[in-house]
Amino acid sequence: MSETEIKSIQWFPGHMAKTRRAIKENLSLVDAVVEIIDARIPLSSQNPEMGKMTAGKPRLFVLNKRDMADSTVTDRWISWFRSKGIAAVSMDCKTGKGMKSFTSVLENQVLKDLLETRRAKGMSGTPTRIMIVGIPNVGKSSFINRMSGSKKARVEDRPGVTRTKQWVKLGDRIEMLDMPGVLWPKFDDQGVARRLAFTGAIKDDILDTETLAMLLLEYLAENYPEMLKSRYKMDTSAEMKGPELLELLGRKRGMLISGGEVDTERAAIMLLDEFRAGKIGCISLEIPEDEQNG
Template structure:
């Protein structure tokens, strides 16, 4: 992506520094870490500090919002994480898709050594304690509520909302420690920040929403052209700029203001909302890194 026309995105509210301290100080209380990622941006939504923060604690990766992501690319990501030695599942916390496999996989794979040790020592009834981590708006609360079968965790769509840790008991054998969402102090790669902004993980309040929508439309035109031609009934040209695409959407939707000018801000809000809600189809914003030959 060409980011020359966008300001550098740096976003690290004070409560997120507190979250990093909470993660490290509570690791001794849990047996494993469940890391929730956005299936549309698995690498960008994976905090690069998490390996260091969790100190090699047994970990499982959940690719959440898989119903919004490209199925073929999601499978590539699952294979990627498994090749990296990390158990991975695709799930959708809102619909409940894939959630029934989480605990069995943790017991049979992630914590197999611990479970075998407990069985040998006659401790099969001992509770499993899991820490749930992930960036804001990735679906931690929705996951916990589905697993617990009730509204045990506060669901908050707005990124960056301050919350404290909370324990949720699923049954006599499983307890979850929910941690507030944590981003990182500095985005070394602005493409990462922009992908997170596309999905709403970074607050729209700190970005130029029209520029963001232009970049998203340019990406879609190159990688998922039918997502916008079918949704907005517009024709694409290889010469279209992001602004021209946004204007086409606004014009087609009748988003006009006085003097015949197109309301590009309204069009931008529409494009981002419809992408985030899945109305543009199943889209993934990044592919797994290629192994070096």
């Protein structure tokens, strides 16, 4: 367990309550709900309120950003979801990898019964309508743009950009309703909060950046030491603590200030930026909970 301490992270953006109401109000317009989650943190990037908010509608999870995650871990996640009877696919919305599997699973599994009923009634031409939901910065807009082949949904690498609902067509068969990103009112599990902070789902201005970087370095030193060595020429061990690791990182990158001290703030910002850009390597921050508990 890490000895590095971080203050409790809370999140109270004003537009979130409005989004929750909008989801409930528009639920009757759609046939299914697609929740975009981050392949690096498939549990932490799920909104625990979403199941209740979308009750009664079939759901499909899309593990986005799979090219930034550890592929072997992502494969285990897909198996984990399916073992629990939950439809899930992985894809990378920026490159389009995994696109075909999304449509196939949506039509042949998630909405199979509905589509068969429509065909029997002579309604096969009725478009399938799906609601796209997810927390900020998991790639909802990138998903919609990639699937529709357009740039209708605004894309920006920071949380809270999509603020209004919009319908986007996916060919002649599917219409997607894009909802703004929504988190939940508070974090009871600070581990979840930290993982969301690592990936940029929470704005950095409510965090202590250096402490966050120390926690990330501790995780990487324990689970992906070879990547730290390859990227930063750092020789680490699982026993090294955050302050020591951050100081070592700063020295390796020559981030020194007067007196030869390390500019740890600059080193922390660099580390988080490079992690979020996928420059350190393909890293997963969670493994399936059955394995965690085992």
